[in-house]
Amino acid sequence: MNTPHATPRPILIAEDDEPIAALLTTVVADLGFQPLFAADGQRALDLAQASWPVLVLTDLMMPRLGGAALIAALRAAATASGRAAPPVILLTAADRQHTQDVGADAVLPKPFDLSALERLIARLLEDAGPQQGQVARPAPAGPRGCEP
Numbered sequence: 001m002n003t004p005h006a007t008p009r010p011i012l013i014a015e016d017d018e019p020i021a022a023l024l025t026t027v028v029a030d031l032g033f034q035p036l037f038a039a040d041g042q043r044a045l046d047l048a049q050a051s052w053p054v055l056v057l058t059d060l061m062m063p064r065l066g067g068a069a070l071i072a073a074l075r076a077a078a079t080a081s082g083r084a085a086p087p088v089i090l091l092t093a094a095d096r097q098h099t100q101d102v103g104a105d106a107v108l109p110k111p112f113d114l115s116a117l118e119r120l121i122a123r124l125l126e127d128a129g130p131q132q133g134q135v136a137r138p139a140p141a142g143p144r145g146c147e148p
Contacts, residue, residue, distance in 0.1 A: 008034035011121075012053040014044035014070060015091070016062045020110070024057055024091075027114060031121065041065025045073050053086050055125060060092035060099065067092070071103045087124040089117075 011033045015021040021037060028035040036051060038044035042064040048056065056074065060067040071088050078085035090104035091112060099107045106120055 008032060010034045010036045010051050010053045012036045012038070012044055012048050012056045012058075012086070014038050014041055014056065014058040014062060014067065016040060016059060020059075020091070023114075027117060028057075031118065039063075041067065041070040044070055048074055048086075049077060052083060054128070055121060056086050056088045058088060058090060058104075060090055060094050060102065067104075068102045075103060084128070087128050089120060089124065 011028045011031075013021060013024045013028065013035055015024060015037075016039050018039075021039065025035040025037055033054070036047045036053060038047050040063040041058070044056075044058065044062075045065060047053075056070075058067040058070055062070075065073070067090055071090075074088070075085050077083075087105040088103070090099060090102055090107045091110055092099060092107065093110040096107075105124055108117060108120060
């Protein structure tokens, strides 16, 4: 649950695979946050600058601006503005070698388990502190996943 804020706090979803994007949008909304969706990295950066998100879920390989460049741009924008950089979860089918130096706070390989994603969102927001938003820990559920 997204408390104590009266309006849902935004979580940015940067994903060019429509079924995965729809699934992520549902998860974010179910957790009580406002999903902001972009199908490419440049649009994601534009959305982030307009509505600074409390967390970012991004794919690594996207059109116009990849996930690594998006993360770097978000970190630079945070430094330039004096804002806290949002935690970033990288969702990717790429191997570990391609994700080591991307700068994400966490990497979740595709296909991923939705319960693991929900726990990771909760942990990163908890670690970021109250300025980033709060989420209730999801109730234990059976295994769920997503095929790319």
